[in-house]
Amino acid sequence: MNSNRKFLRFFDSEEYEKVVPESDEQKKVAPPLFQQPYPEDAKLIDLIPPEKFTIGKTPFLDLVNSRISRRKYTEEPIFLEELSFLLWCTQGIKKILKSRLGVKRTVPSAGAKSPLETYLVVNRVDGLEPGLYRYISFTHQLMYIKQTDDAEEKIGELAFNQKFVGRAPLIFCWTAVPYRTEWRYTILSHKFIAIDLGIVSQSLYMACEAINLGTVAIGYYEQNKMDELFELDSDEEFVVLLAPVGKYKEEKKLSEFFKYPKREITPEDLAKLIGKYKRKNEVEFIVKDDNLVVKVGEFEEILDPYNETEFIGEFSSRALRFEFTEKGKPEKVIVLTTEDEIVELEYLE
Ligand SMILES: Cc1cc2nc3c(=O)[nH]c(=O)nc-3n(C[C@H](O)[C@H](O)[C@H](O)COP(=O)(O)O)c2cc1C
Structure with missing residues (x-):
């Protein structure tokens, strides 16, 4: 080298x-x-x-x-x-x-x-x-x-x-x-x-x-x-x-994908998001050093918070949004892929 x-x-x-x-x-x-x-x-x-x-x-x-x-x-x-x-x-x-x-x-x-x-x-x-x-x-x-x-x-x-x-x-x-x-x-x-x-x-x-x-x-x-x-x-x-x-196809504006305004978040907000989700592959969200991290197999990426349920990615996705049931239980993650497609991941645990 x-x-x-x-x-x-x-x-x-x-x-x-x-x-x-x-x-x-x-x-x-x-x-x-x-x-x-x-x-x-x-x-x-x-x-x-x-x-x-x-x-x-x-x-x-x-x-x-x-x-x-x-x-x-x-x-x-x-x-x-x-x-x-x-x-x-x-x-x-x-x-x-x-x-x-x-x-x-x-x-x-x-x-x-x-x-x-x-x-x-x-x-x-x-x-x-x-x-x-x-x-x-x-x-x-x-x-x-x-x-x-x-x-x-x-x-x-x-x-x-x-x-x-x-x-x-x-x-x-x-x-x-x-x-x-x-x-x-x-x-x-x-x-x-x-x-x-x-x-x-x-x-x-x-x-x-x-x-x-x-x-x-x-x-x-x-x-x-x-x-x-x-x-x-x-x-x-x-x-x-x-x-x-x-x-080229114009990228979707993130403001069209996000539902809520930009807001500061706390470590307590992040703790609610930990869990496993699946579509084709299993995707896990964990918290490391007060950051939300997405794990797909060996790959890990720190996500950039937009507000307490919406995040910006670089390689894993362009952006993603956590959704909860009316009773506040995790339900799915909606992903805006790097190819600008929308994909839904079901909550596993
Ligand atoms: C010498 C060189 C080789 C690159 N090779 C690839 C490649 O094989 N595949 C690819 O998707 N991007 C490739 N890129 C693009 C870089 O990934 C890109 O420039 C970088 O991520 C910065 O992003 P930006 O150009 O949008 O600012 C290459 C860029 C350079 C300058």
Whole structure:
């Protein structure tokens, strides 16, 4: 573990002299290409150019304040202008350096080396055949790669079974081509590439937010199987991050779920809530250090009180509400799940 941490560090100048090797640039090796080549007869689709965008005018502070990871998408397709906008905001090219030693994009990159490529899994984009595509940033076009069978299910499985990833209308899959950065920065490159990727990912979050789409960075995926899906030469280019994109369902407001106003609570209030409830799994509520804790198997979560019978969760649920019979006996817990569904748990003891 500690040896992996070193990758995040830089060097003092004396150490730098000792450990950083001569680069291919210093050895006068020809610079790499800043876009992966593609066949002459590739099927290319023109995207809408940035000067024609009619979308994305939301004020910056609104984007900053509203951005969250969004994992629940509607069935609606994405429009080509929306896709063009997202690709432009994340990897659009503004200038190719005269020296041919790099490209200037809408996002910064160490040494303008731009070591990333953008691949797409298209499930539902208006006017595009479903399948795999690659962004050809030099000409702001899309290259059709091929069809995929059962893409929705397959991509969900390849995202370590995070099914919502496959169900999105569109999935960004970024690859790294490390040599573009290594040509100049040798062993310093890998931290820079990771930072470049973070910048691109955040740009996608903000671009989505600006046009009322939702996304989430997905770091858990089957590395080799994803590389095989795009037929990559994985010594030179491999997938580094996924991001599903879609129109999102607005979360229910908690104020619509809660029945009573917010109130301070006492340890005596909590004691009344201890008990076991069941629907599919058994769920237990206990009190620890004056906190109400929900237990599902080994998993425990401290709940945030809203009032003496209503609570807010983070992972186990969005919120829950205890209900009692007229005689004051515990009856059930109504749960607002993280998927925004309502589920009832029967009181057991
Ligand atoms: C590098 C990275 C990898 C992530 N991987 C996943 C993932 O595999 N699955 C997932 O649901 N969320 C993933 N996330 C999203 C985080 O869980 C999320 O950003 C975090 O909980 C904060 O929530 P917020 O983005 O809504 O503010 C990832 C985020 C980052 C930056």
